Amino acid sequence: MQMSTGSKKRTIEQLAATVSDSTDFPDIDTAPGLRTLDTALRCPICCELFSGPVTLRCGHCFCSLCIRGSLAQKQECPSCRKGEENEGHLRVNPVVEEAVEAWSKARPFILQLLHRGGRLSGSNSSSESGPSNKRKRSNPDSDSDIELVAPPSGHKTGIGSGTVFSKPQEPMLAASPAETPCPVCGKTVKHEIINQHLDSGCKTFHLNNSKTAWSKIMGPRVDPGKNKQTQAKGKERSLSVEGEALPKVSYDTLKDKQIKQLLQDQGLATLGNRALCIARHQKWVMLWNSNLDKAPKNRKSKSQLRSDLDQWLQEKHESKSKVVVEDTFGHQKKYESEFKRLTEEARPKKAVSSQLSDSREATSSEAKYTDATSSTSSPVKLLSQSPQSPHHDGDNNEIEVL
Amino acid sequence: MASISARRLAKELHEIQTEGCPVGINLLQADDFAAWQFTIEVMGESLYQGEVFTLLFRFDKHYPISSPAVQFVVTDGKTSPVHPHVYSNGHICASILGNEWSPVLSVIAVCLTLQSMLASCKKKERPPDNDRYVRHAPDNPKKTQFHYDGNSP
Numbered sequence: 105m106q107m108s109t110g111s112k113k114r115t116i117e118q119l120a121a122t123v124s125d126s127t128d129f130p131d132i133d134t135a136p137g138l139r140t141l142d143t144a145l146r147c148p149i150c151c152e153l154f155s156g157p158v159t160l161r162c163g164h165c166f167c168s169l170c171i172r173g174s175l176a177q178k179q180e181c182p183s184c185r186k187g188e189e190n191e192g193h194l195r196v197n198p199v200v201e202e203a204v205e206a207w208s209k210a211r212p213f214i215l216q217l218l219h220r221g222g223r224l225s226g227s228n229s230s231s232e233s234g235p236s237n238k239r240k241r242s243n244p245d246s247d248s249d250i251e252l253v254a255p256p257s258g259h260k261t262g263i264g265s266g267t268v269f270s271k272p273q274e275p276m277l278a279a280s281p282a283e284t285p286c287p288v289c290g291k292t293v294k295h296e297i298i299n300q301h302l303d304s305g306c307k308t309f310h311l312n313n314s315k316t317a318w319s320k321i322m323g324p325r326v327d328p329g330k331n332k333q334t335q336a337k338g339k340e341r342s343l344s345v346e347g348e349a350l351p352k353v354s355y356d357t358l359k360d361k362q363i364k365q366l367l368q369d370q371g372l373a374t375l376g377n378r379a380l381c382i383a384r385h386q387k388w389v390m391l392w393n394s395n396l397d398k399a400p401k402n403r404k405s406k407s408q409l410r411s412d413l414d415q416w417l418q419e420k421h422e423s424k425s426k427v428v429v430e431d432t433f434g435h436q437k438k439y440e441s442e443f444k445r446l447t448e449e450a451r452p453k454k455a456v457s458s459q460l461s462d463s464r465e466a467t468s469s470e471a472k473y474t475d476a477t478s479s480t481s482s483p484v485k486l487l488s489q490s491p492q493s494p495h496h497d498g499d500n501n502e503i504e505v506l
Numbered sequence: 507m508a509s510i511s512a513r514r515l516a517k518e519l520h521e522i523q524t525e526g527c528p529v530g531i532n533l534l535q536a537d538d539f540a541a542w543q544f545t546i547e548v549m550g551e552s553l554y555q556g557e558v559f560t561l562l563f564r565f566d567k568h569y570p571i572s573s574p575a576v577q578f579v580v581t582d583g584k585t586s587p588v589h590p591h592v593y594s595n596g597h598i599c600a601s602i603l604g605n606e607w608s609p610v611l612s613v614i615a616v617c618l619t620l621q622s623m624l625a626s627c628k629k630k631e632r633p634p635d636n637d638r639y640v641r642h643a644p645d646n647p648k649k650t651q652f653h654y655d656g657n658s659p
């Protein structure tokens with residue numbers, strides 16, 4: 105490899121973080137409970153530690169963004185297939201969120217202890233990157249936030265709406281009550297725009313929209329389920345304020361102009377045709393609402409959400425420009441480097457055994473399999489809720505070729 | 507930063523490589539995020555004793571929200587199992603690959619389901635409409651809307 109040691113190392117760290125999973129921990133005999141705990145705190149859709157965990161009526165828990173994406177496809181619980189679920193049924197799960205936060209801190213620490221105690225094989229590099237906090241989940245700024253806190257005032261520079269002023273300011277601070285020194289640039293900034301100021305990278309000092317800022321302070325945390333039934337009726341309805349869930353829009357009833365207005369109200373680009381505008385707005389509503397399902401301190405800033413949206417649009421564009429599934433070669437070329445990067449780290453650490461780990465068992469919920477000695481004459485049962493085996497209607501073999 | 511589908515696949519691969527595949531299933535090739543191949547055989551007593559098949563998975567950018575395209579490889583001298591739900595071009599009529607797909611399923615979960623589908627087979631035969639289907643079948647089995655027992659929407 106011709107990479108400099110620096111970038112090489114960074115790549116490895118990225119990698120280690122990327123492929124972190126419950127197999128980072130020793131098996132159940134060596135370290136009882138650790139793999140299971142790690143699996144339990146992971147979203148079964150993305151397999152990452154929960155980000156903004158929400159619970160469906162059946163009790164199953166997912167990242168807010170993951171389940172919103174899944175429900176948009178099919179209105180059922182992905183784990184137990186209980187039907188008739190929609191975004192309105194989602195309930196935030198702050199207890200799980202806290203557990204995940206604690207676990208994401210404890211995880212590298214425990215891995216390090218295991219490593220020192222010789223419980224992990226030396227090649228397990230994910231444990232090496234452990235203490236460096238690299239694997240902190242999807243909230244890259246949360247670390248720096250903590251450092252950015254101005255110690256005396258004790259508030260986080262929070263991306264979270266409504267948090268900044270939850271505590272009274274330190275009375276001894278020199279700035280007038282309406283102003284506060286920015287913890288980043290040190291300049292005096294008005295209270296109500298401190299979030300906007302920080303989001304802008306210390307460029308904004310003036311309020312763009314007093315209504316927005318006011319509700320930023322006063323606006324209550326809105327239940328994710330609320331407002332879902334309400335449809336956006338033009339401009340007023342869609343004037344979203346920070347901390348308030350965006351209503352789902354039925355775009356069919358809107359003219360192109362109204363859709364662009366919706367985007368404009370959110371400060372989003374209005375480029376592209378109607379379909380793209382709708383896709384952009386839909387995704388934005390998803391990103392926005394799932395962000396609100398996180399505790400205020402874990403939320404992303406509006407600008408972070410915007411770049412998430414941009415990234416999503418770019419990926420969408422890339423996959424649109426060719427049918428990925430059918431252009432295996434082009435896809436392969438394009439992602440070769442990324443893939444190499446991701447998998448190099450995942451090279452076999454031990455010979456591929458025919459035994460299955462407890463963790464996989466946990467991952468694919470009810471999956472049970474036997475080893476070679478017990479015969480497979482009793483067919484493997486997978487996902488108790490799914491059909492035992494695929495069926496083919498013998499009497500009605502019509503096939504529609506699309 | 508890698509996309510959600512890339513990260514998810516990287517995790518699945520990581521687990522396969524550290525923990526191994528279930529008995530009778532082996533990773534043949536996973537060089538990218540677009541297509542993976544596995545060999546699959548039924549262990550123990552079955553109509554497929556001694557036969558080894560190759561499964562091809564193809565993923566799009568929305569995996570795991572969207573299902574993978576899965577089929578048996580029928581090139582390079584490989585054949586698809588003779589089974590009432592498997593066409594001679596390798597396409598599979600299995601509800602979990604279509605409307606019963608769930609994003610909590612995984613590549614290995616699909617392999618296991620197909621393995622058990624083969625294991626429980628009572629009679630080796632092609633689907634009754636095999637010839638007609640194969641003549642018009644799209645390259646990507648996901649473009650076919652199979653009809654399953656009573657589960658079709």
Ligand SMILES: [Zn+2]
Nearest residue numbers: 147150167170
């Ligand atoms: Zn998730």
Ligand SMILES: [Zn+2]
Nearest residue numbers: 162164181184
């Ligand atoms: Zn459920």
Ligand SMILES: [Zn+2]
Nearest residue numbers: 286288289306
């Ligand atoms: Zn500043």
